[in-house]
Amino acid sequence: MSTNKELAASFKDIASLLELTGADKFRVNAHARVSRVIADLAEDVAELGQDRDALLALDGVGAKAADKIQEYLETGEISERAELLEQVPSGLLEVLKIPGLGPKTVRLLWQEKEVTNLDELQKVIDDGSILELPRMGKKTVENMKKAIEFARQAGGRTPIGIAAPIADDIVAVLKKEHPKAKFEVAGSLRRGAETIGDIDILVAAKNSEDVAETFRTLPIVDQVLAAGATKSSVRLKAKDSAGATHLLQADLRVVPAESLGAALMYFTGSKHHNVRLRELALKQGLTLNEYGLFPDDEDETPPQQRGVKPVAGKTESDVYEALGVALVPPELREDRGEIEIEKKRLDNLLKLKDIKADLHAHTTASDGVMSIEQLAEVAKARGFHTIAVTDHSKSQPVANGLSPERLLKHIEAVHEADERVDGISIIAGSEVDILADGVLDYDDELLEKLDVVVASPHWALTQDPKSATTRLLKAIEHPLVHIIGHPTGRLVNRREGLSPAIPDLIAAANEHTTALEINAHWMRLDLRDVHVRAASDAGCLIAINCDAHRPDDFDNLRFGVQVARRGWLTRGLCVNAWTHKKLHSWLKSKR
């Protein structure tokens, strides 16, 4: 695990452990915030930690947190965490993760029933002794049982590529049954996060009860968790296109049409972005909730229940405008400084329709299912002006990587296809392996014959950060390389991948006008959003490629573009958004 990830986890632990000791909630929050700030860092915290002022400059990191970070970097542990773990059994951290079980309940279970882990919780449920606790009835326990079962099976957050089609299907069914209602997908799906906690769907409808009923009785609903007047919550058992079953939660919220904008903001989140906006509202004598932006007053009763007229609420742009800030696109709403984003950068933010080329795709020559012509036709149908054929290199025998002899013939075949097919430029390239020491899988003489070179790491993905940095720098600095494909080799939820010094890669990429790739496949999304942010802040070129092996892989482009937007990427820095002339001139500049 990278240092950032480990340290973020340590701070999260401290927050949870403090919560279980009944500590002040603001202190708990402060630690949770530091955890989030560290997890969002593109640079290695071990580097940053050398400079105490740099730590203190991070929003949410104060003197005490800086001390703890430096202690961790020196000793590999934060003594406060160790001390807390002497007081609080570590197994309770797992118990706390069960939905519906919060700090108060877990603390009670621990102190009254000596529950210190999930198995012991299961025991007091099974023998019924849990019912002796105050406010603990049959129904609560029944829900707890199901939640434990669900947590054991579901195993964490769902990749966006799995959740998005499920959400699309649900909305399609609801729309068909209730054509007059207005539906919006909100939550982390709308923000384009790489993984999704649950599917949030918003509906403005007159017959809200009927819509909620349709939702709760969908065939994929496994269990109804809540069925209120405005909120329904269900657990889904849904199959993906490959036939695998996924367990995840979905919520449907019914809102009045006049507050759809405020509701959409509220349910899109992120929670932390919303907190920022509410703080901003309070400073202006206003209060913001999911019903709208209202004048703030002393009254305890929520304004919408007293017939107070909102200042804004019908649309998102009304609310942002009334707060005096630019409309922040959903992908940016992560409390990463977006409320202060410069207008120019916002106006030039990359859009899906800006993408006019794909520079990383496979054919039947290696492990794809499309011929060169088929690939070109699919790309043309997407409105691209250029498609690169980049089959695997020789060190990928599993993927039918091309020997130098086969590659020479393949280049010819690609150029011939380019002659035959009108309306799109088909260019010859290769996805060349970056070997563990940074050497490329073909010699320069051969690479020179290619129109585009995508250099990617495939093996040795557990090497140490220093070796990884050296390896990737070598490829970035190589004069014949255009793009570094999926630079870290990580797989969402499945493989950590390399942890190179991202700022070093960005600096070198800038110097050599090499582009770093956002691989758009939902299993990769590599570079990830915080890396893209650092790259685009530095003015580094980014390529967004689908790494298509089959025609529908191009559908993943939306996820890649969302990651780019989460990294505040403007269209000028995305080589796939360039005109034919500009793109090809850059490609030739490396020949």
Add this chain to the structure above:
DNA sequence: GCCGTTTTCGGCCCGACTGTTTTCAGTCG
């Protein structure tokens, strides 16, 4: 524990839902 174009001390977002309650605590997002 952090933070400051009203504050270096005194604040720190807001509402819905559930299950257990005779008015509300706990959890969630």
